[in-house]
Amino acid sequence: MASRMYFIVTVTLTLLATIARAIDVNVTGEWRPERGWEVTCSWATLPNDTLQSVRLYNNGQQFMIYRPEKHGHGRTDVFHGADKVMTVNCTTSTYRGQEGRCVLLLEPYQPPAGNYNYTCEVSGERPMFRIGKKDYVIRALVPPSDAILISNKYEDSSPNRVMLNCSSTGLPAPNLLWTVGDDMVQADFSGRMWNPTSKLWNVWSYLSYTRNDDSKVLCSPEVTSNNEIIRGRPAEYNSANGLTGTAKVTALVLALSLLR
Numbered sequence: 263m264a265s266r267m268y269f270i271v272t273v274t275l276t277l278l279a280t281i282a283r284a285i286d287v288n289v290t291g292e293w294r295p296e297r298g299w300e301v302t303c304s305w306a307t308l309p310n311d312t313l314q315s316v317r318l319y320n321n322g323q324q325f326m327i328y329r330p331e332k333h334g335h336g337r338t339d340v341f342h343g344a345d346k347v348m349t350v351n352c353t354t355s356t357y358r359g360q361e362g363r364c365v366l367l368l369e370p371y372q373p374p375a376g377n378y379n380y381t382c383e384v385s386g387e388r389p390m391f392r393i394g395k396k397d398y399v400i401r402a403l404v405p406p407s408d409a410i411l412i413s414n415k416y417e418d419s420s421p422n423r424v425m426l427n428c429s430s431t432g433l434p435a436p437n438l439l440w441t442v443g444d445d446m447v448q449a450d451f452s453g454r455m456w457n458p459t460s461k462l463w464n465v466w467s468y469l470s471y472t473r474n475d476d477s478k479v480l481c482s483p484e485v486t487s488n489n490e491i492i493r494g495r496p497a498e499y500n501s502a503n504g505l506t507g508t509a510k511v512t513a514l515v516l517a518l519s520l521l522r
């Protein structure tokens with residue numbers, strides 16, 4: 263009885279191991295600045311199998327099939343959508359396609375509305391038609407860049423009053439949060455623009471600030487994605503030494519011209 267149980271368990275485990283090992287598929291992805299997402303699907307069949315096809319899906323819809331029988335040892339194709347362009351390069355590194363990979367470059371034309379759900383399905387030849395398949399979520403997230411803060415003095419007004427301009431980039435568009443000391447403050451004006459070259463949002467925010475103590479002024483970029491808050495490095499305006507680099511230079515030039 264016990265040995266029979268052992269037999270069943272062993273057979274089950276062996277079967278599971280065989281299915282799991284049938285075709286090994288891995289998908290990895292990376293954001294390439296100024297290009298887009300590069301997603302690589304690599305596979306390895308059993309040594310005695312032959313590659314029948316590789317199918318690629320975006321959000322459940324097949325957009326590419328690679329069949330060595332029809333396309334030979336590789337296939338490169340470009341797919342234009344309304345909001346993105348996808349370039350795929352599939353290549354095999356062994357004679358019967360037991361090993362190979364498809365590299366996808368996904369370049370958004372427009373700000374992505376959400377994540378992309380990518381699937382890579384690899385099939386072996388008859389009679390077994392073994393299948394290996396992986397889903398991969400291309401997360402539409404590029405963390406906010408470090409905040410950049412520029413200060414400008416107002417002409418003909420209180421010397422303690424400055425206009426602060428804070429900016430950052432990211433995907434989705436980062437929010438820029440202002441704090442003075444321990445208090446959150448509302449921006450006077452903020453704006454954003456999609457940059458088709460970087461494929462990211464440029465965001466900026468103005469705060470008109472009048473110094474009356476040595477409070478630290480911070481501008482912090484952050485985004486919320488999948489209920490997670492992702493922060494970029496904040497920029498600080500220290501009102502105690504409020505002269506910015508450019509303002510110092512201007513003061514120096516002015517002082518020099520008065521000496522002449």
Ligand SMILES: *[C@@H]1O[C@H](CO)[C@@H](O)[C@H](O)[C@H]1NC(C)=O
Pocket residue numbers: 286287288304305306
């Ligand atoms: C998939 O990833 C595993 C773990 O990193 C590795 O052992 C395996 O060789 C990979 N297979 C392929 C086909 O890249």
Ligand SMILES: *[C@@H]1O[C@H](CO)[C@@H](O)[C@H](O)[C@H]1NC(C)=O
Pocket residue numbers: 308310311390
């Ligand atoms: C290939 O190898 C597997 C595992 O080693 C074996 O089960 C199968 O019968 C072999 N032949 C074919 C045609 O897949």
Ligand SMILES: *[C@@H]1O[C@H](CO)[C@@H](O)[C@H](O)[C@H]1NC(C)=O
Pocket residue numbers: 321322379380381397399
């Ligand atoms: C991705 O798409 C596949 C096929 O449509 C589906 O089975 C899977 O649940 C989806 N995954 C996510 C995270 O949406």
Ligand SMILES: *[C@@H]1O[C@H](CO)[C@@H](O)[C@H](O)[C@H]1NC(C)=O
Pocket residue numbers: 338351352353
């Ligand atoms: C496709 O990938 C192969 C192997 O990585 C490479 O040699 C080839 O140049 C690539 N083709 C294109 C059009 O990118």
Ligand SMILES: *[C@@H]1O[C@H](CO)[C@@H](O)[C@H](O)[C@H]1NC(C)=O
Pocket residue numbers: 412427428429465466
């Ligand atoms: C504020 O910063 C943004 C982003 O760097 C820039 O486009 C804009 O011209 C700046 N505005 C001023 C008044 O400096």
